[in-house]
Amino acid sequence: xxxxxxxxxxxxxxxxxxxxxxxxxxxxxxxxxxxxxxxxxxxxxxxxxxxxxxxxxxxxxxxxxxxxxxxxxxxxxxxxxxxxxxxxxxxxxxxxxxxxxxxxxxxxxxxxxxxxxxxxxxxxxxxxxxxxxxxxxxxxxxxxxxxxxxxxxxxxxxxxxxxxxxxxxxxxxxxxxxxxxxxxxxxxxxxxxxxxxxxxxxxxxxxxxxxxxxxxxxxxxxxxxxxxxxxxxxxxxxxxxxxxxxxxxxxxxxxxxxxxxxxxxxxxxxxxxxxxxxxxxxxxxxxxxxxxxxxxxxxxxxxxxxxxxxxxxxxxxxxxxxxxxxxxxxxxxxxxxxxxxxxxxxxxxxxxxxxxxxxxxxxxxxxxxxxxxxxxxxxxxxxxxxxxxxxxxxxxxxxxxxxxxxxxxxxxxxxxxxxxxxxxxxxxxxxxxxxxxxxxxxxxxxxxxxxxxxxxxxxxxxxxxxxxxxxxxxxxxxxxxxxxxxxxxxxxxxxxxxxxxxxxxxxx
Amino acid sequence: xxxxxxxxxxxxxxxxxxxxxxxxxxxxxxxxxxxxxxxxxxxxxxxxxxxxxxxxxxxxxxxxxxxxxxxxxxxxxxxxxxxxxxxxxxxxxxxxxxxxxxxxxxxxxxxxxxxxxxxxxxxxxxxxxxxxxxxxxxxxxxxxxxxxxxxxxxxxxxxxxxxxxxxxxxxxxxxxxxxxxxxxxxxxxxxxxxxxxxxxxxxxxxxxxx
Ligand SMILES: Cc1cc2nc3c(=O)[nH]c(=O)nc-3n(C[C@H](O)[C@H](O)[C@H](O)COP(=O)(O)OP(=O)(O)OC[C@H]3O[C@@H](n4cnc5c(N)ncnc54)[C@H](O)[C@@H]3O)c2cc1C
Ligand code: SF4
Numbered sequence: 151x152x153x154x155x156x157x158x159x160x161x162x163x164x165x166x167x168x169x170x171x172x173x174x175x176x177x178x179x180x181x182x183x184x185x186x187x188x189x190x191x192x193x194x195x196x197x198x199x200x201x202x203x204x205x206x207x208x209x210x211x212x213x214x215x216x217x218x219x220x221x222x223x224x225x226x227x228x229x230x231x232x233x234x235x236x237x238x239x240x241x242x243x244x245x246x247x248x249x250x251x252x253x254x255x256x257x258x259x260x261x262x263x264x265x266x267x268x269x270x271x272x273x274x275x276x277x278x279x280x281x282x283x284x285x286x287x288x289x290x291x292x293x294x295x296x297x298x299x300x301x302x303x304x305x306x307x308x309x310x311x312x313x314x315x316x317x318x319x320x321x322x323x324x325x326x327x328x329x330x331x332x333x334x335x336x337x338x339x340x341x342x343x344x345x346x347x348x349x350x351x352x353x354x355x356x357x358x359x360x361x362x363x364x365x366x367x368x369x370x371x372x373x374x375x376x377x378x379x380x381x382x383x384x385x386x387x388x389x390x391x392x393x394x395x396x397x398x399x400x401x402x403x404x405x406x407x408x409x410x411x412x413x414x415x416x417x418x419x420x421x422x423x424x425x426x427x428x429x430x431x432x433x434x435x436x437x438x439x440x441x442x443x444x445x446x447x448x449x450x451x452x453x454x455x456x457x458x459x460x461x462x463x464x465x466x467x468x469x470x471x472x473x474x475x476x477x478x479x480x481x482x483x484x485x486x487x488x489x490x491x492x493x494x495x496x497x498x499x500x501x502x503x504x505x506x507x508x509x510x511x512x513x514x515x516x517x518x519x520x521x522x523x524x525x526x527x528x529x530x531x532x533x534x535x536x537x538x539x540x541x542x543x544x545x546x547x548x549x550x551x552x553x554x555x556x557x558x559x560x561x562x563x564x565x566x567x568x569x570x571x572x573x574x575x576x577x578x579x580x581x582x583x584x585x586x587x588x589x590x591x592x593x594x595x596x597x598x599x600x601x602x603x604x605x606x607x608x609x610x611x612x613x614x615x616x617x618x619x620x621x622x623x624x625x626x627x628x629x630x631x632x633x634x635x636x637x638x639x640x641x642x643x644x645x646x647x648x649x650x651x652x653x654x655x656x657x658x
Numbered sequence: 659x660x661x662x663x664x665x666x667x668x669x670x671x672x673x674x675x676x677x678x679x680x681x682x683x684x685x686x687x688x689x690x691x692x693x694x695x696x697x698x699x700x701x702x703x704x705x706x707x708x709x710x711x712x713x714x715x716x717x718x719x720x721x722x723x724x725x726x727x728x729x730x731x732x733x734x735x736x737x738x739x740x741x742x743x744x745x746x747x748x749x750x751x752x753x754x755x756x757x758x759x760x761x762x763x764x765x766x767x768x769x770x771x772x773x774x775x776x777x778x779x780x781x782x783x784x785x786x787x788x789x790x791x792x793x794x795x796x797x798x799x800x801x802x803x804x805x806x807x808x809x810x811x812x813x814x815x816x817x818x819x820x821x822x823x824x825x826x827x828x829x830x831x832x833x834x835x836x837x838x839x840x841x842x843x844x845x846x847x848x849x850x851x852x853x854x855x856x857x858x859x860x861x862x863x864x865x866x867x868x
Binding site for chain 1: 824
């Protein structure tokens with residue numbers, strides 16, 4: 151088969167089915183458009199999720215290492231995107247961040263009331279639910295106990311679940327179907343409205359002629375081997391990109407459209423502590439309680455990080471512990487007694503995404519000293535918290551540091567001249583930017599309605615169009631923004647289609 | 659043969675001068691010339707791949723090097739499981755990286771560096787797989803906090819893959835005291851309130867050790 155000899159048409163093409171693609175496909179389909187959704191990952195159902203990392207991780211996730219800092223980035227790679235592997239935590243869009251996007255980035259269209267309307271619709275659709283005391287695991291309660299003893303503010307975070315069975319497998323796809331990921335919410339809803347979802351179809355390039363989008367070029371991926379097939383051409387006057395931060399900017403660049411600047415993450419490291427009682431931190435919701443004392447959103451004015459309890463899954467725990475051999479064995483032998491918390495830092499660093507000669511994304515992101523110092527502060531505070539909660543031993547995520555048993559031993563942390571490579575595992579799962587919304591074509595890739603500068607009919611609706619990080623777990627903000635953008639693009643898609651408009655996505 | 663009067667610092671300085679990619683390419687090129695054997699001659703039998711192994715990207719020597727690294731990383735108890743082949747991290751890693759060709763090349767090169775790059779770290783002209791447990795641990799200790807970014811990357815990269823290969827294997831759970839997924843009593847315990855303990859000083863004096 152030669153390039154271009156399979157030609158398919160749709161009113162709209164959405165690329166990606168995660169937090170940015172699922173809501174966009176739903177809004178466009180419910181507006182009456184014939185929507186084609188192209189997704190590079192495979193489609194798995196709840197019954198396929200067996201809770202075994204060895205089978206689930208390669209099917210559901212992809213990891214990327216940043217060459218200039220050794221930082222690890224993780225994202226979902228299946229129908230439902232990162233929402234299938236995420237921890238189900240829900241925060242409403244922080245008002246301070248929206249204000250900053252309006253005032254500092256000149257995105258005047260991002261009105262609070264408007265955004266709230268979309269956030270409400272998302273909250274309802276994904277079944278974001280307050281986490282009650284019965285849903286707090288021992289792992290979470292130890293974080294809460296330490297915070298209370300130090301007089302720090304914290305709260306149980308809402309989660310998008312229905313009848314959570316506390317298995318602790320949220321990062322491996324939820325085997326009970328409790329987690330209301332895009333796979334179980336937005337994607338089926340879009341399909342009910344007529345959207346056609348094509349898994350295992352990787353979009354390579356956007357087709358542009360005379361300043362107008364004409365469609366995309368994509369390849370089907372073989373189910374058994376993952377091998378890419380021939381280049382196919384799909385035509386549409388409306389294309390919405392939602393392939394995630396590691397792909398949407400690369401797709402634009404491969405299409406000759408400027409992008410890639412302004413990447414920003416929430417950097418994460420984790421601290422592990424051993425308690426006398428059994429914690430069984432590998433069970434229970436993977437995350438559920440946050441110390442917000444040091445946050446700088448939702449009314450707080452701290453240095454800009456949250457501390458959130460995280461699962462004590464053997465692999466990630468071992469990877470974040472310092473040391474090896476007998477030292478690692480000593481820590482891992484205490485697995486049933488370990489608690490762990492992750493730092494979620496609102497980075498100030500800005501990075502860049504470029505593509506290599508094959509068109510593959512290359513991320514450059516070197517944490518600035520201020521971010522490294524705040525990570526040091528966060529680690530110190532977490533160690534203090536765990537000691538206050540009664541920990542017998544605390545491991546800091548820095549290679550070469552021995553575990554500590556009392557606050558006086560924290561001096562070693564201060565003496566390390568921190569570089570990104572000193573951390574056992576420095577990573578990010580909250581990725582933003584690279585195709586930023588901006589007030590002018592010189593400062594970003596698209597305008598405040600997600601319209602790519604200079605290409606009519608081309609939109610971005612995922613985390614890559616957010617102009618900065620959010621300081622809180624971002625899926626609700628991404629989904630709300632995607633609905634807002636898709637509603638606008640549906641309206642803008644012409645009188646013929648507008649007349650077929652059935653109902654707005656906000657009235658779910 | 660040993661490295662004579664070359665100090666650790668001098669070697670590190672010399673290596674720092676090598677561009678990161680250039681160094682890895684060099685290692686790859688050297689491996690390709692077969693100057694360093696990729697077969698398993700003179701490798702301890704416990705590290706030799708089983709005959710029924712289906713190789714993907716790791717050479718026999720690469721397999722043995724990864725197996726040796728994993729044993730040193732995880733400590734004696736899990737190393738015993740690797741020795742008896744209840745755990746086979748090299749096969750798991752091999753299958754894993756086979757899905758990512760770019761990573762496969764880097765892994766192969768990294769293992770060549772580890773296997774044949776011992777002398778600047780220990781002043782011993784022997785491959786990593788031929789070292790005793792204590793010497794291998796000394797190599798890891800040097801790599802982990804080396805001032806050379808490349809060597810630290812090598813340690814982190816191999817650690818990350820070895821932890822993935824070892825700790826996601828159900829056979830490791832028994833040693834770790836992890837009952838496995840879906841165990842109702844375990845889940846119930848994890849969700850029970852914490853036992854009330856008396857508090858002494860800044861931390862807790864442990865009351866209940868349930
Ligand atoms: C492990 C983990 C835990 C997290 N926990 C939370 C949490 O608890 N709460 C929270 O708020 N946020 C969490 N997040 C973050 C949140 O899930 C993401 O920020 C969000 O899903 C990003 O949305 P997105 O649409 O930009 O990308 P994604 O949701 O990742 O979707 C992108 C989709 O595009 C597809 N794709 C990529 N390239 C192509 C291509 N070329 N052609 C076709 N399709 C393509 C991908 O396969 C993927 O399905 C977590 C993320 C991870 C990875
Ligand atoms: S804790 Fe278990 S049941 Fe609950 S959402 Fe996570 S995987 Fe699903």
